Amino acid sequence: MAEKIRQFLISHFLGSRLQLKFVLVFIILAAVPVFILGITAIYLIDLSHRRDVSGLEMSLIDQEVGQIKKFLADTLGIIELRVGFTQKSEIELSQQQFLLGGLLEENRAFEEVSFISLEGLETAKIIRGGGEVELQNVSQLPKFKTAKDGKNFIGEIGHTLVGPILTLAAPVVNRNGDIIQILSAEVNLRQIVTFTETQKLGLSGYLILTDNHGVMIAPRRIGRGRSGNDLSAWSRVKQILEGKILNALNVRDRYESFFNFQPVIGAGRRVPEIDWAVLAEWPVQDADSVVQDIRNQVTNITLFGVLAVFLLAPFFASRLLKPIRLLKEGAEAVENGKWDTKVEIATDDELQELGEAFNKMTVGLKRLQELKNEFVFIAAHELRTPVTAIKGYLSMIREGSAGELNDKTKEYLEPVWQSNERLGKLVDDILEIARSEAGKLKVEVKPENIVDIIQAALLQIKPVADKKKISLQYSPQTDLPRVLTDTGKLTEIVLNLISNAIKYNHDGGWIKIYYKVEPQFVMTHIEDNGFGMSVEDQKHVFEKFFRAESGATKTVQGTGLGLFITHELVEKMGGKISFKSTEGQGTTFSFGLPIA
Amino acid sequence: MVKYLIGVLFLIIGALAWMYFGVGKPKVYQESFQLAPSPHFYGRPDLSVSKIAIKAFYFVPKNRTKRTSSEWYQVLEKSLKKLVNFNSLQLQGRSEVVYKIYPVPIVGEKEGIDYDTENTQYGNPQALLAMNREIKRRVLDSAGDLYDLDFSETEAPYRRVAMILYEGVGASGTDDAAMVSRIFLTDPEYSLTGATIFTHEFYHTLGLPDGYTIPEAVPTTEDIMGLGKQRPVEKTYIQREFLRKLGI
Incomplete structure (x- = not known):
């Protein structure tokens, strides 16, 4: 197996330097665009998805903010009482009781309502589901002081067994706009809590609502968090309470949730005027599920693309080099004397023309070789006659047919004899080679x-x-x-x-x-x-x-x-x-x- | 050329790895936020109140035994349950309160006047101190005549608090004991606020101060330590400032 792989690599990658160059160029030219496309696609999809997530989270948060503002505006609107008379006197006690009863009847969020005199004494008070209550001097409380100054009071949220309760107070004014009393209400925020709990992002995203101190109002429970938790030390809550909008686009908006330890995408903003904080957390696994699928598909396609380039590049390179290889083999055949070698290149381009020119060249070379062989054959053949004649006469001279030779003559004649012998041998060899190359050498086995x-x-x-x-x-x-x-x-x-x-x-x-x-x-x-x-x-x-x-x-x-x-x-x-x-x-x- | 091929291969493998593990993979930051550690005594982080064991008693001076309430056990237990629920909510489940009620009324060694003294103003604290001393001696001390091993011992690390239902007048609390008059839990006049007063006094044992002026009794806070003392315990709360000083 290893040998096969080695052979494959040698034949497809390392076979020739030119092929290797082609393979490299193919890989670079094909793989780089595949990567660029893949990475760009993932980047753009991710960017678009992040914006979508941000948009969804901010939209839900805005919806929550709108609901809270509406709830408070409606509730404050109820207790902003204006009486129909012009006197600076308080409302009659019986009227106060009647009004308070009506308020409790009208608005299920009110847990307790009371009238307070301008001296700070409660003049009438009703607690929902309660009986007789003791009226108190509340002149030291901020709700009285604020409302007495003509401003609406929105107090601290208390977390009670019936839900988070908010103290509201507003001045009661007569027709002339004079403050004659204070109307105070303990408002149950159950409605806001329920609304917050029902808001969902995807399958598992949720909202978190805190008061202006960073204390969690809603939901009642989430993971290890519960209503009443002080989140003011959490940097995200801190930033929101300082007025910063977290839009889920910042890299730090992906974090491990404090509540359930899972990675989430978070956003948040402050509720204007009351400075509560609304946060959204959307588990990454849920929010990114679709985009991660797409990302995996793009990554896999890129991987397959690159693998395909790797597999196909050697074949393309081999195919491109085939004409060159054929020309090389043809040239080697010609070198070995196979003059009738022809290369078949059908690429319909310059390479095919080169192959045709090569074939014409071999035809010419073959003809030239034939002419040369013919010439050599004829020349050798023609030389053989005089060499044979010289050999004959020299032989006769040496044998004394032309008279007795003295030693000096014999001595001088010997090199002539030897040279003629060598010449004869050379001519015989050349003739044999010429016959062989001309295909005329006959061997009968x-x-x-x-x-x-x-x-x-x-x-x-x-x-x-x-x-x-x-x-x-x-x-x-x-x-x-x-x-x-x-x-x-x-x-x-x-x-x-x-x-x-x-x-x-x-x-x-x-x-x-x-x-x-x-x-x-x-x-x-x-x-x-x-x-x-x-x-x-x-x-x-x-x-x-x-x-x-x-x-x-x-x-x-x-x-x-x-x-x-x-x-x-x-x-x-x-x-x-x-x-x-x-x-x-x-x-x-x-x-x-x-x-x- | 082969080295270029190997180089390109490594680059491609690197690029693939980057694509798989880098591009588009969300980075998740660790948020360092943690909730405050266990609750502690008001303003004293060294004194944990994460586990509280209430020892509850119905204390009757010896000259008032004829006035002994027949429903004392039920009302006391009801108020304790409300207290446990309230505490669990306010301290966000980080303070466990368990209670045991001494099964029979404790008949005091003295007469009512001896506990009340001549001054029962501001919740009758003298009576509380006297009763607390007597309970410690007679019930919680192993040498006491009313000592009961199962009841009297408190397992570590629970912080022991005595809650006394007093057959007398007043409602007050100290660092380790609080008392309310039995009237607050049985008289219909206090049906709305009796458990709130009981709970209010309990929080004195955790160090919380009153949320009203003394002696005028003008509320300065809206919560259970102030104006909220006059509301049903289900509808009142501990204000943020106090909770922070309790380590919540």
């Missing part, structure tokens, strides 16, 4: 006994080895399977390899020839203890005209075509050839021919 052929070749080359006192150690095997080979070409291969082993060996060295049978091939190994080859030379050993010219091999003469021809011949016979060499220790050439 048939099942043969390799031992006989190699033994004959060894007999042929033994004198050359003897000259350098090199021992040829041959271990023929009688049970070798027959191989598919061309006798003549195999002889040429063996002579090439053994003559190289002799040429690139020290005097008195050795050459071993032995076989190994593989499942499909009979391998022939020609091992010597000669000069060996450097690592760098080994890379070029089968190239045309390559000759190792370092150290001991400098003086060895050759055309540099032998191993090239050997390689060609082995492959044409369906075989394989390889070598191992260590500089200064020797070389082993191994060629295998298919078992018949």
